[in-house]
Amino acid sequence: MRILFLGDIVGRSGRDAVMAALPGLRAQLALDLVVVNAENASHGFGLAPDMARALFEAGADVLTLGNHAWDRKELIGYIETQPRLIRPLNFPPGTPGQGCVLVELADGRRALVLQVMGRLFMEPNDDPFRSTAELLGKYRLGANVDAIVADFHGEATSEKMGYGHSFDGRVSLVVGTHTHVPTADTQILPGGTAYQTDAGMCGDYDSVIGMEKGVAAARFWRRVPGERLAPADGTATVSGIFVETGSNGLALTAHPLRLGGRLAQTVPVLG
Ligand SMILES: [Fe+2]
Numbered sequence: 660m661r662i663l664f665l666g667d668i669v670g671r672s673g674r675d676a677v678m679a680a681l682p683g684l685r686a687q688l689a690l691d692l693v694v695v696n697a698e699n700a701s702h703g704f705g706l707a708p709d710m711a712r713a714l715f716e717a718g719a720d721v722l723t724l725g726n727h728a729w730d731r732k733e734l735i736g737y738i739e740t741q742p743r744l745i746r747p748l749n750f751p752p753g754t755p756g757q758g759c760v761l762v763e764l765a766d767g768r769r770a771l772v773l774q775v776m777g778r779l780f781m782e783p784n785d786d787p788f789r790s791t792a793e794l795l796g797k798y799r800l801g802a803n804v805d806a807i808v809a810d811f812h813g814e815a816t817s818e819k820m821g822y823g824h825s826f827d828g829r830v831s832l833v834v835g836t837h838t839h840v841p842t843a844d845t846q847i848l849p850g851g852t853a854y855q856t857d858a859g860m861c862g863d864y865d866s867v868i869g870m871e872k873g874v875a876a877a878r879f880w881r882r883v884p885g886e887r888l889a890p891a892d893g894t895a896t897v898s899g900i901f902v903e904t905g906s907n908g909l910a911l912t913a914h915p916l917r918l919g920g921r922l923a924q925t926v927p928v929l930g
């Protein structure tokens with residue numbers, strides 16, 4: 660299965676870049692499954708339902724969220740009607756929406772996509788490790804599911820690596836989101852799980868993690884009431900990871916993707 664995962668879309672520039680690039684990438688990389696983190700798609704904070712619909716239409720199969728899941732309150736009703744939009748699995752019981760979705764491809768193959776949120780330097784949540792272990796008790800790669808993608812939404816690189824190794828061999832891809840900066844550690848772990856600590860954002864990198872740099876940098880110097888962060892509006896880099904899996908569901912190749920905008924470019928080529 661050929662899988663593309665894109666990191667946090669930030670604001671209009673991120674949305675525009677992803678929606679422009681996705682149809683071409685789907686064809687060029689013969690993608691079977693596209694997963695996109697969209698927690699910052701609406702002006703940097705949350706995801707409005709019409710933007711979610713537009714991203715699905717542009718070629719995203721599954722959208723994930725994170726700590727900004729409910730910044731746009733309208734999403735709370737929408738998520739109950741759209742199973743391909745998921746929020747962290749380890750949000751406490753009773754939270755709207757689901758933390759995973761089983762996607763059936765046109766050819767009948769099935770992929771499980773899940774998201775968890777870290778606990779280091781993040782708001783308190785249930786245990787992401789135990790939540791995942793419990794879910795994976797029901798799904799076995801190569802047996803009742805063809806691929807499993809896990810989005811670990813977290814701040815700390817250590818927690819993400821600990822998670823990746825914990826589920827190495829049981830998941831096709833573990834990829835981090837939330838920091839908005841792509842890490843250069845794309846690899847296949849010894850057990851066969853593709854891994855990258857953070858996918859990076861789809862946004863303007865002439866910014867502070869996607870936000871207009873003037874106000875965002877000044878907030879480290881002083882505190883002025885009423886100053887609001889807004890997304891940077893320069894050309895975005897589409898940032899993520901591309902993975903090909905074999906019949907056992909484990910990764911055969913893993914390659915970072917950085918397309919457009921300011922970052923050094925890299926686009927995988929099919930072998
Ligand atoms: Fe984010």
Ligand SMILES: [Fe+2]
Pocket residue numbers: 698725726727812836837838
């Ligand atoms: Fe986040």
